[in-house]
Amino acid sequence: GNYTISLPPARVNSQLVNLRVRAVGYQPQVRPVRVEPGTQTFNFVLRQDINRLDEIIVTGTVEGIEKAKVPFAVARLSTEDLPVPALDPLKALAGKVAGVRVAQTSGRPGSSPEIMMRGPTSINGAGRQTGPLIIVDGAIMNVGSLEELGGLDIESVEVVKGAAGAALYGTRAANGVITIKTKRGNTQEGTRFNVRTEYGYSDLNSVDWGQPLNHQLQLDETGTRICASQSGNVAACSRTFDWMTEIHRINGVAADTSRTPQNSQFASLGFPHDLLNVYQIQQWPGRRYNILAQVRAVNPTMLQAVDASGRLASVRYYVSGQYSDEPDAIKGLNGVQQRRGRVNLDYDARNDLIVSVSSMYDNGTRDNRTGNGIFGQLLRGSTPGTDYTARDSLERYFIRSGGGGLHTPTGNGAGTYLYDLENRNDTRYSNRFVGNLTASYFPKSWVTVEGVFAYDNRNRRDEFWLKKGYRTNGLSASVNNGQMEFQNRADEAFNTSMTATFRGNLRSDLATKLQFRALYDEQSIVTNDAYGEEFIVKDIYDLDNIRNQSSKDIESSGQTIKNVGYFAGANADWKDRYIFDATFRYDGSSLFGPGNRYAPFGRLSAVWRVSEEEFWTVPYVDNFRLRASRGTAGSTPRFSAQ
Secondary structure (H helix, E strand, C coil): CCCCCCCCHHHCCCCEEEEEECCCCECCEEEEEECCCCCCCCCCCCCECCCCCCCEECCCCCCCEEHHHCCCCEEEEECCCCCCCCCCHHHHHCCCCCCEEEECCCCCCCCCCEEEECCCCCCCCCCCCCCCEEEECCEECCCCCHHHCCCCCEEEEEEECCCCCHHHHCHHHCCCEEEEEECCCCCCCEEEEEEEEEEEEECCCCCCCCCCCEECECECCCCCCEEECCCCCCCCCCCEECHHHHHHHHHCCCCCCCCCCCCECECCCCCCCCCCCCCCCEECCCCCCCHHHHHECCEEEEEEEEEEEEEECCEEEEEEEEEEEECCCECCCCCEEEEEEEEEEEEEEECCEEEEEEEEEEEEEEECCCCCCHHHHHHCCCCCCCCCCCECCCCCECCCCCCHHHCCCCHHHHCCCCHHHHHEEEEEEEEEEEEEEEEEEEEECCEEEEEEEEEEEEEEEEEEEECCCCCCCCCCHHHHCCEEEEEEEEEEEEEEEEEEEEEEEEECCEEEEEEEEEEEEEEEEEEEEEEEEEECCCCCCCHHHEEEEEEEEEEEEEEEEEEEEEEEEEEEEECCCEEEEEEEEEEEECCCCCCCCEEEEEEEEEEECHHHCCCCCCCCCCCCCEEEEEECCCCCCCHHHC
16 A cells, blocks of 8 residues: 655654555565655555464454454464355354364354353353353344355454453353454445356265164065064965065055055074074165265255445445345255345544444345254165165055064164155244444543444244145154244344443553443344144145144243443553553343342453564574463353352
8 A cells, every 4th residue: 555654844853764564464574765755655665464463353342452462362364364264254263263162063055053152161061151242333233144144245353262351251251252254345436346256066974874784574484575463373474475565555545644564574583593584684685775876955055245345535335135045955945045235334424433334135045854863864874775765656655664573674764754754834934133333432642432233133934734634654643734933032132331431651662551341232032933733624724724723822922131331441552562452341131130140340450562672683583472361251041040
């Protein structure tokens, strides 16, 4: 960039000064300059700082401070570290921040990873927050999923591990803090556009999960048919059946149930007690199927995004829109679709006043079906001789493929994989708005006053139903005649804070900062649930269509959580080498009983930048520092513990 420094003529007397140039991500450079009348131009070429020690850290500090001077463990990722951003910002942290464990516990589209920093602090985490506190553009994330925010709009992510952030952010930060900042507008006039298109596919990483090929059933003398179990004086193997023919027979009935299957005979010891062909020694006869390959679907994924950033007069703007489609890798499962838009504005209202607005809207659709436990059935008892893609004589997928008297390895293999996907619905619709308004006022060079108000609203609707005529192995009026459950959930949260920061130099080599802050946040959850069984007519999913009035169940619930905090902090920087930091916070939470709602938290920390000392002459080591920090933290109980 080009920068101009204007000096009054009275201060220009050919003196020699040091001109220091710095940029985030680069090593600073100092050059002696003699100030002469007129215009002088100096060009600087900065070297990249691989340690990035000049980056400004804002999370957990009294005010923005260089990374080299932060007295506790903190990590920062920017867009340079994330050349291929993830749809979920948390996934971007995997493998990039020491001490942070990001575990993807589910491969389903739309599932967010679990994140833990330096291990749990409680043996009993039931109902308690065990993950870090996440803040996006000043808004505390109380509801929804970070995937709804989108990863393409992320500018930087800062991570404070352990309890270091509790002094600034209270009890909820005992497990660490993640601060996410989204992109802002350019400082140059004009508009810059970016268009991004991604195509891929959703697939299973393998279809070979060790499905059993052997079996424990008795075969006839041809080794191709299953012996039916006999009783009394009837000779063993006097009746046999073909496996797939029997599966078609028991499923192909014009009813909401299946026929009773024949009992197959277990393989038994021969004479004289030969163990050959006993239990699961022999392979399944005839044709075998890879069941996981049968239900697998290689579906295309898509991401379309466009953004515009720039400046118009005194307003800097960033506007983006995205659409993503992430289908499942199982036949019939629709996955997740997201549609979102973002508008970020920064208005230079006056020389001493900046007003910033951040807003995001997301509309999502998610298929909550799991295929009725496909992997559990597959790995625990499904028979390799069943063609699960086949349909019965009435063009329906099978509802029974083993178990019981058919003696599949376990009862888990008795079900089907694809019938549910055509006869069950479980869909989630969500709408979310996140907004933030920040005003920064600089009445003097030594004082800054900042006010923040953030609002987060999410409405979720879950629609579940089983079709009228849903088939089961045994008669069940409540299931065969259909079921429905609709749930609405409204999450609303807001947080507001007022901060005053004072800066001053007690002497030429001692810079100090003092900060005071008051915070308040509130979260409310309201749910409404309606349930009913046995539809009067097909394909109308409404409580007015429920025949069994006694099965109707309509419920609602609500809860509100309030938190308040008061903060004071001080920072001293002596000779650019010795940094001292102290913070104190007094926190209150409605999750505790009336007599125990408030508690104090504090932190003392220091940094000694040894490599900045004159005696430091160690070759190849240009940064060495010692730091120490000690503080207190706490946690909050679950809502019902009040």
